[in-house]
Amino acid sequence: MKRPDPAHFAAARRYFEDLADLPPSTREARLVEVRERDPELARAVEGLLAADAAAGESFLGAAVVGFAPDLLQEALGEPEANPPEAHVQGMLIGPYRLRVLLGRGGMGEVWEAERADGQFEQVVALKLLKRGMDSAAILARFLRERQILARLEHPNIARLLDGGVAGDGRPYLVLERVEGEPIDAWCRRRASPVAERLQLMIAVCEAVDTAHRSLIVHRDLKPSNILVDAHGRVKLLDFGIAKLLSDEPAFEADITRLEERALTPAYAAPEQIRGEAVTTATDVYALGVVLYELLAGRLPYRRDIGSAAGLVEGLERETLVRPSRVAAAAGDARLSRLLAGDLDTMVSKALAREPARRYGGAAAFADDLQRHLDGRPVLARPDRVGYRLAKFVGRHRVVVSVAALALLAMVVGTSVSVWQARVARLEAAKANAIQKFVFGLFEVNRVRNPDGAKARQTTAEELLKLAAGELEKAAPETSTQRAVHAELEDTIADLFADLGLHEEAVRLWSELAHDLEGQAPDARLAEVLVNRGVSANLIGKAYEARRDFERALAILDGIADTTSKQRGWALYNLGQHYWSAPGKGDERAEELFRAAVAVLAPHGASRELANAHYGLGRVLESRPDPESAKTAFMAGIATAEAAPGIARTVVAGGFQQLSRVQVAMQDFSGAETSIRRAMAVFEEFAGKEHRLTLEAGNDLGRLLDATDRPVEALPFLERALADRRARLGPVHTLSISTRFSLAQARLHAGDLEGALADATALDRDIAADERQLADRGGTVALNLARTLLATGQIDAAEEQLTRAQPLLLARFGEESPWLVEAGLLGSEIALVRRTPDEVRARLAAVVARTGGTAATDSSRARLELLRSAADLELGNLPAAGESAAKAVAIAAAEPGRSYRRLTEAAAWRAVARVAAREERRDEARAAAASALGLFRATLLPGSSRLLELERELDPAKQFARMARSPL
């Protein structure tokens, strides 16, 4: 506004003063005159007259006192740099004498005071409340709360000692005198490490918790109320004072009354700012703000305190910057790393907008801080996931429970249908409790490994052991809790079993069975017994397993259960027991599997029914009745494919077994398709390194070796062996089996050194175990003999063959193809010894054993080759040529010709050799080239066997040498 011109105003003022008291008509006449002479002046005078009329006597009449009484009072009462305290020092307030003014704060003045009546020698802090506060209401509240506050005794809380009304009517409160420094200043000054700050906060939280348990909420926790003394002890001030000083707005959401509430916006919880109910969670929030400040060095939020409404609106826009980010932004990478993870999470949890999402209390907050300091996993869950899950769960309670179990099931690679069946019988509440537990595990794991990648690498075993540990700690009280606990034990046990951790599974199931045995035997107990039996069987407790299965069936008989799925599953497992137990249980197993199929089939396609079919298939396969076995496996696969929600691994398992039957039926191509299909599923489902994948690889490796692709077989067998060896040890039946396959494959591939080392070690390990020796001693010795022969150790080979024959006879009987193999090997030894008569005698024995024909095409071809070699040695060239041609014909006519390359190569080599002796050079060269091409395609490049064959068969070499070679 422009400054008026003094001369101009003086003239206007003169006319105004002249005209003001005149009656309106006279005034108007005078104004007309002025207007004619000086219209601008007239306007100024008119303006003043109008203002005078509008203002009236009262305008500014009461001086500043009447205009803004509170403001004046406040202005004059305002503290200043050196407040003159002489006026009140020494003054008596009640029985207290004021000594030193400690400070002036929001509530009024705080004095150091002492008892003047000599009752106690006590120095206290006296809070003299400011005038203008509602003294009567404060006093009433004080009288109401005094008893409670006085009872609040804690070494870290300054006590409220007394209170009353001063002579001038002002209320006062007497508190324990505390010498100290606000916690933030203390930490800053000492540059105290994070751990020390956390220790202080733990003490603060514990003190707050004590107050909470007396139902006292602080409501105004902030650094200036949390002092640290010279000894580093914390002391909380003003507990419960805020409540004394403010109205009870608990159920009033009147935001316009923010000003009247006792709060400090920077530390106030959202519900406090909104004027909603104040609870212990409100203090937890403030503790979170203080911790944030101590860690990040600044307040979590900048709150505009301009207006109450603005403050409330601002809440919605607040997003928390994690303390680690603040530290990183400040360039403190070390601190940032320290804060990232647990501490970020804990602070976020304490500062959750909804009270229910914060720590349940100050004690829980303290616990988590202590856990962090101890390096234990903290319970705070990263907000992001936890909160979203909570919301999601709220919407889809039961669905999520199923999903949670299915998720856990998938982590350990097991069937989803089991969980669905399990969850189906649970009430929503229990299912919800379980899903919480399961997600809790993932969260504990995640918090323990803040780095996502590391958390993902946590093995299922670790996760389950974590779960088992959590379960053991739990002490269920209510029946729902017991039900949930039991369900979880069952679940975790199942998962342990799936991981092959059967000891743990049996332990959990035994606990569960023990609990259930207190009640009348029911289907539930039967199920637990069956499950325990399965695991017990797998850890060599076959007897216990059978007892469990039989008892389960007896329980089901007792409750007249003849048709349930439960019963079918028990029948299957008992059948499996008989099937896998040594001895003659196969008949009983078949009977049980068939019964299981009969009971389960009406229930529709299920994992159990698929397994029953597979069980039957295995028995039939061993008869051997491969056709029927194949039918059973196909039925199992069809069942598995039709079963709802079943894991594809069950289907894959069927294909894996089917492939074995196909091998037995010489359907190599079908077998290879089946096993590769199974393996692909396992790999996709469980990963390359999973046991299931590696086991299928074992089968594939054996198939590849058996079909003259030993080089391709080697990596599968090597990986399968590494897994079995690590899982089961080197002398377990399964490890021995793979070692045998691998030794054979190495021999076939031409890696003679490796094959010999393997075969020798295998033979030695087998000899140490009577049962293994009886079972596999013959084949292992035979393999060793063959390997020894290949490396030129003829006597040793003969010796091993002699050892092998009785073992093979005892194990497989007179008509076993193994004895044909042994006879052929004996012939080969005789051939190498250049005793052709002996070769022919031995071959005659082989032919006699097989009734004129060897068991397989491969054996027949080899028989012809040996005959050819013997005739060649005897100089009977036409006979040798005829046998060699027969061998080639057999190999060429074989339906799985591409799987018989080694036989075909050997046959061409025999042809080449006879041709060379007969000096038919072109024919010999062509046959040798065919043989070498096949050998090169089959044998390990660079292996000693292939080098030897190349020297012999290379067209550049002379045939004379080749003709001299016996085989």
Next chain:
Amino acid sequence: MASELEPGGPEITALLVAVENGDRSAFDRLFEAVYMELRTIARRQLRGASSADTLSTTALVHEAYLKFSRQASWSVENRRHFYALAARAMRSVVIDHARKRGRVKRGGARVAVELDEQLVAAPERAADLLAVDEALSRLESADPELAQLVEWRFFGGLSIDEIAGLLDVSDRTVKRRWRSARAFLFQDLAAQGIST
């Protein structure tokens, strides 16, 4: 502390003489002394008063005068100067505080709102007071005589009679001048958009 002056001491008289002779530093020292004394008196009054009482500026200023003039027999000139000082001091106290409140209200750097600061005065009163102060500054440029009158009456709390006595003019004259000043301020405030 700006003032070591004992109220009523001989230095006060000397200072008043110096002020009369246009000594600016003497004015500042005297102003400081009066300002501090007013606050002291005000605080004591606040402590003793019951909650229903309000401060009286008049009483404050008079008490300060009595204190300062205890030993000196002041001339009318001296008295006039003292009251002028006292009224100016009161204006400073109130306006300084109102400015502070205004800053708080505009949402400055302060983080914590203490309990009862919110309980006291309606903030718009502070804003109004600042507007009055600004209008008064413009009146000072247009008519210092009227501005002085407003300062004495509104901030110093002096009555028409007292002002007439100090100025040695009739009550009627003071009233007439007050009416002019009031019309100017009202017009000025209305132009600023402040209604009262």
